[in-house]
Amino acid sequence: MSTSIKCKDLEKSYKGDGVETHALQGINLSFNKGEFTAIVGPSGSGKSTLLSLIGTLDQPSSGNISYDGKKLASMKQKQIADFRFEHIGFVFQQFHLLPTLTSLENVMAPLFSRKVPYNKKERAQEVLKQVGLEDKENSLPSQLSGGQQQRVAIARALVHEPDWLLADEATGNLDTESGEVIFDIIQRLNSEKNCGVLFVTHDHDLASRANRVIKMKDGSVVSSLVER
Numbered sequence: 001m002s003t004s005i006k007c008k009d010l011e012k013s014y015k016g017d018g019v020e021t022h023a024l025q026g027i028n029l030s031f032n033k034g035e036f037t038a039i040v041g042p043s044g045s046g047k048s049t050l051l052s053l054i055g056t057l058d059q060p061s062s063g064n065i066s067y068d069g070k071k072l073a074s075m076k077q078k079q080i081a082d083f084r085f086e087h088i089g090f091v092f093q094q095f096h097l098l099p100t101l102t103s104l105e106n107v108m109a110p111l112f113s114r115k116v117p118y119n120k121k122e123r124a125q126e127v128l129k130q131v132g133l134e135d136k137e138n139s140l141p142s143q144l145s146g147g148q149q150q151r152v153a154i155a156r157a158l159v160h161e162p163d164w165l166l167a168d169e170a171t172g173n174l175d176t177e178s179g180e181v182i183f184d185i186i187q188r189l190n191s192e193k194n195c196g197v198l199f200v201t202h203d204h205d206l207a208s209r210a211n212r213v214i215k216m217k218d219g220s221v222v223s224s225l226v227e228r
């Protein structure tokens with residue numbers, strides 16, 4: 001169980017073609033598991049970079065991230081991979097579903113070659129039900145709407161019951177109505193399953209419905225408000 005995340009003095013620079021981009025600088029933030037946090041800011045302000053560092057997909061240039069006081073930098077690669085599997089679920093703008101697999105198989109995919117204490121198929125069916133797709137378990141991604149595909153992607157992110165859901169523009173490719181459905185599903189998971197949510201979005205209406213809104217600009221946090 002992981003209940004808090006702390007980012008301390010985080011910096012991230014990318015070097016390429018002789019140019020150095022400071023994607024993140026001086027980031028100090030804490031997150032608590034019950035919270036639904038929206039992260040907003042202009043394109044290039046560092047939102048995705050922050051999420052990828054918190055999600056252990058990349059490493060900071062300096063500073064550190066700790067989960068419940070344990071620094072990610074102190075873990076070995078294999079430990080980090082296991083940690084990610086156990087505690088973190090991701091949803092991206094692109095759904096990244098495997099086109100030749102059914103909804104059910106896509107949801108079960110993260111469990112492949114993992115030992116888990118539950119029945120994989122039953123668990124996958126349960127999370128598909130949570131996102132309202134129990135009647136689509138045998139459909140291929142190409143037979144689903146964009147909103148439905150994103151619901152499969154959410155089910156896949158939730159299949160191992162993560163403590164944290166990291167959503168990077170999860171509604172960015174969807175029309176307003178489908179985006180609302182996705183947002184509502186994620187908000188329900190947050191309140192019912194107590195899953196901490198970090199929700200990167202360009203949509204200020206959606207962001208205003210989060211418990212807390214973090215605004216970023218030029219790689220820094222410009223405000224971090226608790227809305228309600």
Ligand SMILES: Nc1ncnc2c1ncn2[C@@H]1O[C@H](COP(=O)(O)OP(=O)(O)OP(=O)(O)O)[C@@H](O)[C@H]1O
Binds near residue numbers: 043046050
């Ligand atoms: N792999 C990379 N190599 C070089 N520069 C990168 C890389 N990834 C991100 N950047 C740069 O880091 C900065 C922050 O990018 P990031 O994707 O985090 O911003 P963002 O706020 O998520 O933007 P958007 O809203 O457009 O997705 C940008 O200047 C970007 O060009």
